[in-house]
Amino acid sequence: MPHRTFSLFILPSLLAMLLFVALPIGSVIYQSLFIEHEQIMVEVENCGPFGCTTERRVDAEAMAQLRAEEPAGRWNGLGTYFNAGHLAFERIGQIWDRTETWGQFLDQAMNLPFYKALGFTLAYTFIVTPFVIILGFCIALGVNALPNLAKGPVIFFSLLPMIVTPLIGSLVLFWMIDSRGIIGATLQTIFGDPTLSLKASPTLTWVTLFVYGVWHSAPFAFVVFYAGLQGVPKDTMESAMVDGASRREQVRFVVIPYLMPLVVFIALMQLMDNFRVFEPIVGFSAEANATSLSYLIYSDLRGQDTPLFASAAATSVLTTLGVIVLLTPVLIRTWRDFNRKA
Amino acid sequence: MTDTTAADAKLIAPRRRRRSATAKPLPLIALSVGFVALWVIAAAFPFLWTAWGSFKVEADFFSRQNWMNAVTGVQTLRQTGEAFTMDGYEGAWIEQEFWRAVINTAIVTFFVTTISLTFGTLGGYALARSGFRYTFWILIMALIFRAMPHVTLVSGYLLPFFELGIWGYLPTTIIVLVAINQPFTLWMLHSFFLSIPKDLDESAMVDGCTRFQAFRLAVIPVMWPGVITTGLFSFLLAYNDFTVTSMLLTAENQTMVPKINSFLGSTQAEGKVMYAVAAVVSAIAPLFVLIMFFQRQIVSGLTAGAVKG
Numbered sequence: 001m002p003h004r005t006f007s008l009f010i011l012p013s014l015l016a017m018l019l020f021v022a023l024p025i026g027s028v029i030y031q032s033l034f035i036e037h038e039q040i041m042v043e044v045e046n047c048g049p050f051g052c053t054t055e056r057r058v059d060a061e062a063m064a065q066l067r068a069e070e071p072a073g074r075w076n077g078l079g080t081y082f083n084a085g086h087l088a089f090e091r092i093g094q095i096w097d098r099t100e101t102w103g104q105f106l107d108q109a110m111n112l113p114f115y116k117a118l119g120f121t122l123a124y125t126f127i128v129t130p131f132v133i134i135l136g137f138c139i140a141l142g143v144n145a146l147p148n149l150a151k152g153p154v155i156f157f158s159l160l161p162m163i164v165t166p167l168i169g170s171l172v173l174f175w176m177i178d179s180r181g182i183i184g185a186t187l188q189t190i191f192g193d194p195t196l197s198l199k200a201s202p203t204l205t206w207v208t209l210f211v212y213g214v215w216h217s218a219p220f221a222f223v224v225f226y227a228g229l230q231g232v233p234k235d236t237m238e239s240a241m242v243d244g245a246s247r248r249e250q251v252r253f254v255v256i257p258y259l260m261p262l263v264v265f266i267a268l269m270q271l272m273d274n275f276r277v278f279e280p281i282v283g284f285s286a287e288a289n290a291t292s293l294s295y296l297i298y299s300d301l302r303g304q305d306t307p308l309f310a311s312a313a314a315t316s317v318l319t320t321l322g323v324i325v326l327l328t329p330v331l332i333r334t335w336r337d338f339n340r341k342a
Numbered sequence: 343m344t345d346t347t348a349a350d351a352k353l354i355a356p357r358r359r360r361r362s363a364t365a366k367p368l369p370l371i372a373l374s375v376g377f378v379a380l381w382v383i384a385a386a387f388p389f390l391w392t393a394w395g396s397f398k399v400e401a402d403f404f405s406r407q408n409w410m411n412a413v414t415g416v417q418t419l420r421q422t423g424e425a426f427t428m429d430g431y432e433g434a435w436i437e438q439e440f441w442r443a444v445i446n447t448a449i450v451t452f453f454v455t456t457i458s459l460t461f462g463t464l465g466g467y468a469l470a471r472s473g474f475r476y477t478f479w480i481l482i483m484a485l486i487f488r489a490m491p492h493v494t495l496v497s498g499y500l501l502p503f504f505e506l507g508i509w510g511y512l513p514t515t516i517i518v519l520v521a522i523n524q525p526f527t528l529w530m531l532h533s534f535f536l537s538i539p540k541d542l543d544e545s546a547m548v549d550g551c552t553r554f555q556a557f558r559l560a561v562i563p564v565m566w567p568g569v570i571t572t573g574l575f576s577f578l579l580a581y582n583d584f585t586v587t588s589m590l591l592t593a594e595n596q597t598m599v600p601k602i603n604s605f606l607g608s609t610q611a612e613g614k615v616m617y618a619v620a621a622v623v624s625a626i627a628p629l630f631v632l633i634m635f636f637q638r639q640i641v642s643g644l645t646a647g648a649v650k651g
Binding site (some may be wrong): 006326 | 366374412461462469482494496518581582601622625629630637645
């Protein structure tokens, strides 16, 4: 295809991506280098019946003018990155000096908002992903053994947790684990503890979110593995049988090696998707005990009266760096694939 | 007659023996069926339970005494005189104007899906047919864009959109969702187009079609399965989006998901949580129908990237 035709065909798509994906990344980097204007104060003299008092007030008019001139705020360099809300090197240094053991150090460092969010995001990503793969694989093996008639309905119901909007799916579960909901009340009866609440303790909140994550993503892994199982070569399977392989050995030495590329695929997709975990935290109202990087940005933009653009932008840039680190293996793999094909 | 049966017997005998070798021991069957049954319950029960509960009053769905109340509907019977009530739906759809959000969602999903597919088929076709090196870099770029958390992009839009005065409108949100959706659409359609033989459009061009005519008249007619599958996922992205719609739309332009989220803040305090439950069930129902009709396409779409890649 000549370059000209190619560029005409790709133009709308490329333009949309450049304008609304690439440019915002630039905008985020730019915004992160600025910070909100300082309040301009004026002294106002109030004279009443009991004498005059001077009062300092925000000069709204001057502020509005300043904002109109420089909407992004004043230059701050990398200041936002290093402040207490983000990388907080100074605080980390203090904590390092103060604490004696690694445990103590980590414990205190994890109280800083950025590291708290990073900790949860990484924990979520690296705990949910393997469980999704294992559960998905087990379901696929189970469904594959079912009679054909039952497969359709089972797949239908299996798709539900994945297709339903994460926010709505987490709300549905949230209502069920409420202490007055069916799961919450049952757990209280089982453990004989009428005050037990999955929402109260940080550990239980984390576990709830992890369980939600596995429940939400397992169907994806299941469907991919299930499709893969249909293609397991019959000859290899039969020769394994002839050689006297037991059922477990067949799975271990024929099925799993054959499905390995799919495991890699699911893992990469899941790493990308789980790293941006956000909606479940809103759905489960879990922000007190668990925040993710995405949630930090959201609350910077939504939590206050005026959005904190600089702070949100700095977190965004740091998150993007995290994404790039996660993606490196995928990029290398794609590069190899492309060269092999070419 | 006799020798055919003898031959048949020879043919059948090893097969029969093999079947008995593959027949599973009973405990294993029980285990695997039990496991699948458990999973199906875990996957489906929450939705069925919530759908059932949405026709009850709050005192039943969130029962302090006994969860069986939600099944029998004791309080619902006492408060409304019937075992099922539409109060939650009335409150959400009429009093809280959920219908507005439904219309907005319909507009957003329709335009996001059609525009995404138009841009995506053109781009995906070009990427599949051009052998130049830059196609690789465009695909890699799309992959990186695909991995970007949406909220980081939104934090990039917010200030410029305020400055330009285009914040809060549906068209802005639609084009943003189209752009966010493009990387995925491109990848998927690109792999579908690769599976269509080049000869098809080349012979059309030999017959005198321009490249665009060949694309429209020869390739698109055989591409419908791929287009429908990709369209389903574009639809789901637009329908399910919370991050973009909650931050880029004003309250009256909100789509369903952010609207439900705003219910939680305002109505939970007033004891109207059943409004939110009814709204949630209303939002799930179309997805239920969607899976029913397009299960095959969804499954093939999920596996498209994996099995080919």
